[in-house]
Amino acid sequence: METSGAGAEELVAGLRSEHLRVTAARRAICAVLAEAHQEHLTAVAIHERAVARAGISIDPSTVYRTIEVLQRLGLLHHVHLGLGPGIVHLADDADHHHLVCERCGRTEDLPPGDVRAALAELAERYRFAPDSLHVSVIGVCAACAAAR
Amino acid sequence: METSGAGAEELVAGLRSEHLRVTAARRAICAVLAEAHQEHLTAVAIHERAVARAGISIDPSTVYRTIEVLQRLGLLHHVHLGLGPGIVHLADDADHHHLVCERCGRTEDLPPGDVRAALAELAERYRFAPDSLHVSVIGVCAACAAAR
DNA sequence: GTCAATGCAAACTTTTTGCAACTCC
């Protein structure tokens, strides 16, 4: 049922390739990320699922540290959409965009495609009023890319 | 030197039109917002400037409450770009987009225009690598619009 | 055995809330 996108194995392999250690906590976190790769998981959600799944206790700080490591390896992204906690998803997710409600925080995925056309049709197609087209593109700036 | 966009008077008028009260704190906050309408101000920055400007003491919670009111009136937007504190800007800012660095949080404005073309050229023009085109469009969803 | 990773606890930042006092209309 879990299909496209990186599997947990690829995330683990990423860790190994950097001579980082593969612990039970990291394995559980990678599994959760791999299964949920189209979802918008918060660190708290990852924590809950990882604990439930692995049947071991994992500290929240471990989740944050693992997210940080995986982000540094370029395997996932950690961004904030609208208000509320930051969310995480795998780097190799299909490109997609989000509609984020400023009021309730609800998010909806936009299929990839012609961004401009999608924006032009937003109001009608999704009955979503983009009060101002405030679009954030998350990536890595030149300075940070150079500092690697 | 401050030109386009809503002036403080328009924000104040917005409050009045809803029979909300215009207090010294709100006047100061509106003035700060009007002056800085192209900047990405955090609530803390607004607080500091408003206090400095008005020479009165304003509680941070008042700033948050005022931001909330102005957002409810549709006069400004409050979003989170990347990590860190949320930022605020006036609703009638010229449409613009942001490049947000996932690592350092630095943001750069993209001029309005053809979003699609801009995305395609990002890497070269801004030496910015959009690892995944993670675009968030902030607006109001149908459910919230109906619930007004 | 070594060094990375973890757990725990504490701190921190940003934001929200309860409530009595205040003040704008």
Next chain:
DNA sequence: GGAGTTGCAAAAAGTTTGCATTGAC
């Protein structure tokens, strides 16, 4: 005068950090 606002204090939510211990390789 009365409803909307404020300040203050406390709490909540999300995240980060220090440090001794544990565990992967």
